[in-house]
Amino acid sequence: MLKPARQLARAVLEKLRRRQGARAVRQARRPVSRAELTAGLERLGILPGDVLFVHSSLKSLGYVEGGAATVVRALQDAVGPGGTLLLPAYYMPGGSIRAACEQDGYVFDVRHHGTHMGRLPEAFLASAGIRRSIHPTHSVAAWGRHAAWLTAAHHLAPSVFGQGSPWQRLLALDQAKVLGLGVSMGPITFYHVLEDALGAAFPLPVWDAPARSLPCLDLAGQRHEVPLRPFCAALAQQRIDHRSRDDLRAYFATEFTQAGLLHAGQVGEAASWWIPAHAFYAHLERLAAQGITIYATPEQLAARPLA
Template structure:
């Protein structure tokens, strides 16, 4: 009988350090708990290991998006007009301390609940952060153009942060959205989103402007970046194939890639 190898918090911490995560780093982590293996303590152990790796002089950031708060017609739910109206009328607004994440996984959902973690106030694409720059990264997350240079992603770029793909697929790399706002081609077009927010003390549906962000080619960008540069550090964290990358280097590369290869 094959014996299952348990992964401890100390093992995860050791693997993160081998990968290159050091104290003082600002790291945005995309993660898959299942990929890491059988973790003693589950997502709590992963969060604690990540925080210990960057230390109190560093910062840990995770996306905590809330797609479930979008207008019910956006993702083709097949609802009747009556159902759409019921959902729109009954939909709660975003509460940073209460609203759960959507499709983000166990690790970000655990992380965003922790004492000392700050969460940005965007109703659809919020980020949570812990550590030295947590308040700065999550403060004033503007409604319009929500993943631009003025967003938490832009602040991580400014801080010369790192992207950590902890067993997560390479198309989950949300930092590449930063490049989309600067690309110079017809792919960049305006879209309007419906969102429910508090306006003068009342909960109301309103709209905000953004561009048509897409991650369809993010894996291709990652593969080309990995081939063309020496910035990608690959290693195992537990059983998960993981990558540590300079955000600034990858976003700058992605901008040039998009300008040349997107229609």
């Protein structure tokens, strides 16, 4: 089959699959409206003017009337016109930095590439007024007051999460929060900011390959070589986002709750939470000094029992 025809067939199949998935959720779950989501975010402690980095699971929210675009609007309602939203719009061929580096001829094009991070980031990218950072694996989408500044220098950052990256810049803003909508403390990119900031001083070597660079095209079609570094594949198997690490996710949730930093509640049907970004970073730093990182082994956790 010719390539365009194959692509079209794939797109049609995906559309049918998604329609079936949405139907299944509608039959099984309670309907949730934009107003209910906004009210849930407000009850959770999200304020006008907040700067939110959002990780999400759409299906955890219940059956959202209008789909992911409704969640985007509810988030915008909650932070208001003076607020800012950031979502992971990562496009990662092969599913990792290492795999992206191994793709022959891969060039990230911010004008054409979508995202592999789920339905909410997809809807966010398709909505109005979005800025997007130029990065071959970790492009971030943003809306609102600080969107342009947060995304402007990612391609110039010396590392994925380093100086000038959206996460690093997030730390400079008041009211910056990391928000989990229906997700655990596993798939949270913010952890990596500490690794890039500490470099060789981080308690363990999280990279096992030299830094590389991949080409990216910006909105004007101009080419940039953007540095990035593959994570150690073996360590990723014991990281907090690995399916085997319920213990580490539970440890972090309890640790951050007991430290008074994790604010939990319900948005729609989803168990949700937020942590203020500055305090999040400072506490990760404190934990790392005590040998607890997102790679901590069960033995390391046992050696530092929770209160």
